[in-house]
Amino acid sequence: MKHHGVHDRGLLLIGLFKLGKSLLFFCLGIGAIHLLHKDLGDEVMRLATALKFDPESRFVSLLLDKVDLIDTHRLRQIGFATFAYSGMALTEGIGLLLEKVWAEYLTLILTISFLPWELYELVRRPDWFRLGLLLINLAVLGYLIWLLQRKKQAAVLQE
Structure with a gap:
């Protein structure tokens, strides 16, 4: 609650947390859109190499198996869902900051x-x-x- 220009610290903290989530999910949505029409397996291998993971490792193989399940339609759905969640978190965060x-x-x-x-x-x-x-x-x-x-x-x- 406001008392003479003082803001509720709890709402401020929660609002900032929500804004951070909004930014994270917005970036994930941008990433999903960026990956449309790309070979996800190639992208995983490129990322694994850049991060110095062994391309033959169990982790990379598991990741490759999972991305094989993601088609363009699913990637669009993921992008839409992350943008929607980002918008909701942004609305929450701004509303909470404004108390x-x-x-x-x-x-x-x-x-x-x-x-x-x-x-x-x-x-x-x-x-x-x-x-x-x-x-x-x-x-x-x-x-x-x-x-x-x-x-x-x-x-x-x-x-």
Whole structure:
């Protein structure tokens, strides 16, 4: 909440996090568009060589098997989805930085909606990265619930 020009640090932090996610997914979308009409296997081999990976390694072979499943249509879908997610995160981030209540509710709803998928992924393939993402989103969720309840109580007291 704002008090005499002071911004809520929690909303600022969450908003900056959302803007960072927006930038990341925008770059991923650009990458997907850049790869349209290219041989993904050649691109993987070029990247593996540039990063000094053994082209015969198990990791590179696995990656080559996975990119063989991606056709132009799927790559367009990936690009569209990453741009859409980037736009949503940008909207959340700007709204939170401006301390708009609609952005707090939007972020709350979106965070809740992704929790089942995050839990499923964590159970399916547990690792520290997935656990970290889940914990960050639970912290965001907890903070937003607390903040919205506090605002609601303040509004009731002003009546």
